[in-house]
Amino acid sequence: MSYKYIVIGGSAGSFQTVTSILAALPKTFNMPIFLCLHRLKHVRSGFVEALSIKSNINVVEPSDKEVVRQRNAYLAPANYHMYFELGNYISLSTEPAVNHSRPSIDISFASAAYAYKSKLIGILLSGANGDGAYGMKQVKENGGLTIVQDPEECQVKTMTSAAIKATQIDHILTSDQIVDFLVNLKK
C-alpha cells in the first residue's frame, strides 16, 4: 500500500464530516488532500476560512496550474471545475455544470484517477445527487482505493448509494472510521 493522494467528494450533509477529518489529521500528515464539495451557488467566499478553523492542515483554493504540494488541502473554488493533470498540477475550468454541479465530483475524481492511478484514495460522503458515482468507478478502474461514508449514517444517502451501485467499493465506513483509517494510514 503506497497511497499518496486523497480526493474527497461531498455535497449536502458532508461539511461536518470534512471538518472532522481535517481536525483529526495531524500537521505532519503529508498526503495532499483534494476537496470537491458542492456548495450553494452564492456561497463564494468564507468556505476556506470555515474549513480552516479546526484544520491542522493548510486549506487553500488553488490557482490554475498550481503545483500540488504535500501538507496542503486543496478546495475546488466555487464555480470552477478542478482537474488534475499529468505532471502533478491542478487546472481549473468554467465549462458548464456536470450533474448540475460546478465543481463536479465526477470531473475531479476521474481526472485524479487518471493522473494518480493506484496512489489515489477516493472518498465519497453524504450528498443529494448522483455526482461522484462515475468518478468513483474511475478511481477503482485505475487501481485506486474506494471508500464511501456508510449511507445509513449520511444525512442524504443518494450520492453514496449511487456510487455503491456503480462500482466496487473497498470500504464502507462511518465518518469516525474514515477519520481513523486516514490517521492510521501513514504509520
Added chain:
Amino acid sequence: MPVSPEEINLVIDAIKSYSPYDFSDYSIKSFTRRIEKALIDFRLDIDKLVTDIKENPEFVEKLVKGITVNTTELFRDPNVWQTLRYRVLNKFSSYRKINIWHAGSSTGQEVYSMLILLNEMGLLEKANVFATDINTDVLNKAKAGEYTYRFNLEYFDNFNKVIRENPFNFEDFEDIPYEKYFDIDQVKDVITVKDFLRKKPVWFKHDLVNEGNIFNTKFDLILCRNVLIYFNTDLQNHVINTFYKSLFRNGALMIGVHESIIGAIANNFNKSGLVYIKKD
C-alpha cells in the same frame, strides 16, 4: 465515451494541419472533455471526427465554437469590479482617452459591466472599448445584448454590490435603477442592454493564440478573465507576453481570480491585489 491521449493528439494534429486553429497548448484535461462532449453533440466517433476536420472547414468552425467555453456573467466576482472602480479606473480620470481591451469577451456580460461602471464614473465618453473572441456566435450574442432574466437574477445582486453599494460605507446606497441600463421584460424572461451601451464597443473576431495585438494601439486596461485556464503554462506565457507588449506603461491587466502569472514574465508586472500593473 472516454477518449485516449493518442486520439486527442490525432484531433489536435488534424485541426492544426487543416485549419487556422491550434489547440496543441491547451490544458489537456478540459480539452479532452470538450472533445468527448463534441463527439456526443455531433454524434460522431473519433475517426469520423478527424475525417470531418480534414474535409470540411465549416465543420471545424462549428467544432471550435463547441470546444471553447463561454461561461460569464454580469459583474462576475463583485470584488474585482470594486477593485476596478476604486483602484484602477479612478486613476484614469485625468486621461484624455482610455483604451480598454476585453480579450475573450464571450457573450459580452463583462463588456457591459465595464461600460456601466465607466458611465457611473463619468468616463464612458473617453473610453475606446474593444471586445474580442475566437467564437463569432458568442460575439453576435454579445452584440445583441440579450440575456434571460430569471436564470440570471444574480446579475442584479452583483449590480447592487458594484453600482449601488459603497464597500467603504455600508450606509451609503445609491438607488440607481436597473432600467437605466436594461430593458427588463419579465413575461418574455429577457433582459436587453440599452442601445447606448450596445453601440459603444468595437467587436472583433480574434484568436489570442495565433494573433497578437491587431489594434494598432496600446491599452490602459486589458481584461482577460478565465481564458488562460484553458491554456498550458507555455501558451499562458505567450498570451501574457502579448498583453505585456499591448499595455501602456503602468497599464493594468486583470485576469481571473484563480489565475496567476507564472514564470519569468511575472517580473514585468507589479501585482497589487487582483491587478497586475505593467512595470516601467
